[in-house]
Amino acid sequence: MFNRFLRVSLLPALLLIVLSAGNGYCGADYSGRLLGHSLWQGEVRLTGPVEVPLETTLTIAAGCRVTAASPAAKLTVRGTLLVQGSESEPVVFQTPPGWQGIEFMESNGKSIIRQARFADSEAALSSYGSHFEVTDSEFSNCRFGVRLLRESDPLIAGNRFIGGKIAIDNEMRSSPTIRDNLFRGFKQMAILASHNSRGMISNNRFIGNQQGVGLQQPYPDKVVDNLFRDNEIAMFCNQTKDTPQILNNRFENNRTALINYAFAYPRVRGNVFVGNGIAIRNDQYGSPFVENNRFEKNETAIYNYRKSNPRIRNNIIADNDLALFCDYSSYPLVRENNFLGNRQAVKLGIYQSADWEKRSGSKALVMQKSRERGSKNSMLAQAPTDFEDRIDVSKNWWGGDNQRLAAADEKTNDDLFWDRHDQPTVVYEGFGPEAYQLDRVVFQPVLDAPVAAAGPQR
Numbered sequence: 001m002f003n004r005f006l007r008v009s010l011l012p013a014l015l016l017i018v019l020s021a022g023n024g025y026c027g028a029d030y031s032g033r034l035l036g037h038s039l040w041q042g043e044v045r046l047t048g049p050v051e052v053p054l055e056t057t058l059t060i061a062a063g064c065r066v067t068a069a070s071p072a073a074k075l076t077v078r079g080t081l082l083v084q085g086s087e088s089e090p091v092v093f094q095t096p097p098g099w100q101g102i103e104f105m106e107s108n109g110k111s112i113i114r115q116a117r118f119a120d121s122e123a124a125l126s127s128y129g130s131h132f133e134v135t136d137s138e139f140s141n142c143r144f145g146v147r148l149l150r151e152s153d154p155l156i157a158g159n160r161f162i163g164g165k166i167a168i169d170n171e172m173r174s175s176p177t178i179r180d181n182l183f184r185g186f187k188q189m190a191i192l193a194s195h196n197s198r199g200m201i202s203n204n205r206f207i208g209n210q211q212g213v214g215l216q217q218p219y220p221d222k223v224v225d226n227l228f229r230d231n232e233i234a235m236f237c238n239q240t241k242d243t244p245q246i247l248n249n250r251f252e253n254n255r256t257a258l259i260n261y262a263f264a265y266p267r268v269r270g271n272v273f274v275g276n277g278i279a280i281r282n283d284q285y286g287s288p289f290v291e292n293n294r295f296e297k298n299e300t301a302i303y304n305y306r307k308s309n310p311r312i313r314n315n316i317i318a319d320n321d322l323a324l325f326c327d328y329s330s331y332p333l334v335r336e337n338n339f340l341g342n343r344q345a346v347k348l349g350i351y352q353s354a355d356w357e358k359r360s361g362s363k364a365l366v367m368q369k370s371r372e373r374g375s376k377n378s379m380l381a382q383a384p385t386d387f388e389d390r391i392d393v394s395k396n397w398w399g400g401d402n403q404r405l406a407a408a409d410e411k412t413n414d415d416l417f418w419d420r421h422d423q424p425t426v427v428y429e430g431f432g433p434e435a436y437q438l439d440r441v442v443f444q445p446v447l448d449a450p451v452a453a454a455g456p457q458r
Contacts, residue, residue, distance in 0.1 A: 031073070040064055046073035054078045054108055062115070063089035071122065074100035080109025081132070083116050090115045090137075098122045098143075104130035104152070118142055127152035127174075134159060139167065148174035148197070156181065161190065170197040175221075179203050189214045189236075200224070206231055212254075219244045229253055234276075237264035237286075245269070248458060251276055257298075260286030260308070267291070270456040273298055279320075282308035282330070289313075294455045295320055301342075304330035305349075312337060316455040326391050326439075327352050334392065336447070338454045340399040345416040346391060346441045350426050354387035356436040390442045391419070397447045397454075406446045417441040 031048030034056050041061035046068040052058045056079035060066070063085075068074075073095075075081075081102065085091035093099075097120040104111065104127040111132035118124035119140040125132075126147040133155040139145035141163040146156060150172040157177070161167035163185045170176060170193040179202045183190035189211035191201065198221040206212035206226065211233045213223060218240050224247040228234035234254040235246070239262045248270040251257035257276040260266065265287040272294045273279035279298045280290065287309045294316045295301035301320045302312060308330045317323045318340040326332065327349025339345055398405050401416060408414060413421035418441075425435035 029069075034058060034079075040066070043067075045069065046075065048073050050075050052077045052079045052081060052107075056080070057082060057109065059084060060091050062086045062091065065092045065094055068093075068095040068099055071096055071098040071100055075102045077102060077104050077107050077111060077130075079107060081107075081111040081113070083113040085115030085117075085137075087115060087136070090117050092117045093121075093124070094119075095121060099124075101125055101142075104128065104132055106130060107132070113137060118145070123147045127154065130154075133157075138162065139164070144169055146176075147171075148176060150174065152176070153199075160184075161186070163187075166190070166192050168192070170199060171195045173197060175199045181205070182207070183212065184208050186210060192216070193219055201226065205229070206234060211236060214238070215240050215244065218242075221245075222247055224248055226250075227252070228257065231255070233259060235259070236261065237266055237288075238262055240264040240266060242266065246271060248456065250274075251279065256281055259283065260288045260310075262286065265289065265310075268293060270458060272296070272456065273301070278303050280310075281305070282310050284308070287311070290315060292453070292455060292457055294318070295323070300325055302332070304332055306330070309333070314451060314454045316340065317342065322347055324391075324393070325349065329354070329357050329387060331387070331391065335395050336451045336454070338397045338399065338450050339401075342416075344418065345398070345401075345443075346393055347418040348391065348420075348439055348441070350423070350438070351428075352391070352439045353426070353436045354389040354439055356428065356431070357387040359434075359436070360431060389437065389439045391439060392442045394442055394445055395447055396443075397450045398443075399450075402446055405443055408444070414443075417443065 027043045029045045029047045033051045037057045039059045041064050044066045059082045083091050099121045101121045101124045106129040113134040116137040121142040123144040124139050124142045128149050129151045131153050136158045138160045143165045145161045145167040147169045152174045155177050158180045160182045165188045167183050167190045172195045174197045176199040181204045184207045186209040190209050191213045194216035201223045202225050204226045206228045209231045212228050212231045214236045216238050220243045222245045226249045229252045231254045234251050234257045236259045246268045251273045253275045256278045257273050258280045260282045263285045267289045269291045274296045276298045278300045279295050281303045284306045290310050290312045292314045296318050298320045300322045301317050303325045306328045310332045312334045315337045320342045322344045323342040324346045328351040420438040420440045427435050
């Protein structure tokens with residue numbers, strides 16, 4: 001049996017309708033606190049905030065249309081919510097712009113939202129300490145599609161997130177499972193994760209977003225088997241330390257596919273990077289493990305800046321305009337890769353100078369500026385202090401260039417590399433008239449045969 005809310009005002013036209021037992025309300029206005037299990041179907045209008053209390057279930061039937069008199073007329077769920085839309089009869093939340101949406105507040109039931117439609121909400125779904133499932137639904141032009149504000153672990157699967165600011169905001173030790181969704185056209189980013197959150201991100205499509213996935217702080221989980229296409233930035237890892245695992249994704253035609261920033265050194269394995277402006281950009285001690293990937297037809301495959309020292313091993317790096325860029329004291333470890341048909345293999349920027357590092361003491365300068373701006377980033381103390389004057393790319397296979405490089409000597413200025421052979425010294429503004437020597441590229445010895453284990457292995 002289904003009961004009424006504490007405050008229910010029926011439209012005059014509905015006063016004569018007799019509801020059969022168990023059929024709930026049809027075409028009614030609601031505001032207040034639910035007294036017992038209830039069913040909504042047909043036309044429902046929220047005239048004020050509505051609450052589903054503990055140990056209570058609200059079921060919304062297929063084809064129901066829910067409207068709201070104002071953005072503040074939200075639905076708070078402490079018990080259980082069952083939205084039972086179907087492909088032919090979805091449940092439509094036709095609410096005013098800025099609607100505060102459905103809020104799960106430490107709910108004790110297993111809520112399920114299936115085949116629902118949300119548009120123009122401030123936050124279509126938000127959650128504190130709750131578990132729920134949302135599947136096969138659509139979120140269109142919501143400022144936030146799903147906000148996980150504290151310790152929530154929903155399943156978010158098979159949905160379409162189209163436009164808005166952020167599709168999924170994952171915060172404060174929340175751990176959603178995010179799979180098989182489409183994220184398209186987000187102005188800020190599709191998924192934002194911060195404050196000790198985690199959760200598997202798998203088999204999703206990120207297309208045409210300002211940013212696909214943004215991870216702030218460690219994210220001890222996997223980003224696996226996703227497609228990132230036509231995004232300004234596909235993934236951004238900021239201070240994530242040795243997380244996440246970025247596995248078997250395809251990054252295609254993004255302006256920048258993956259950024260590792262400020263002591264982010266995730267494991268990047270088995271991915272395909274094709275047609276991107278920059279495939280991987282490492283900045284300010286961003287030093288990932290880059291293994292068994294394929295980089296093809298990118299403008300720049302791997303860009304290293306400001307003391308970024310990635311480990312680059314067992315990759316296929318083919319037909320890129322530039323395979324590897326290093327600047328501002330970045331010294332990657334590059335071993336057992338197949339470099340094939342790149343227009344240029346390695347280029348050094350004008351700040352790539354161990355000579356300058358040794359004579360200026362850059363770590364002291366960095367620490368001083370950090371103190372001046374009040375930074376409390378303890379990881380800055382891990383900044384390197386020892387520098388050699390070479391980028392070592394020996395023990396790699398160079399395809400059709402291999403024989404020529406094997407026969408070269410130290411004085412050879414090969415077109416594949418840009419280093420001190422091309423510009424021996426540079427003068428830096430603010431460091432007096434002295435000239436500093438640029439680093440050099442060391443490419444010998446070369447391998448005798450291609451690396452059989454290079455590239456994705458699945």
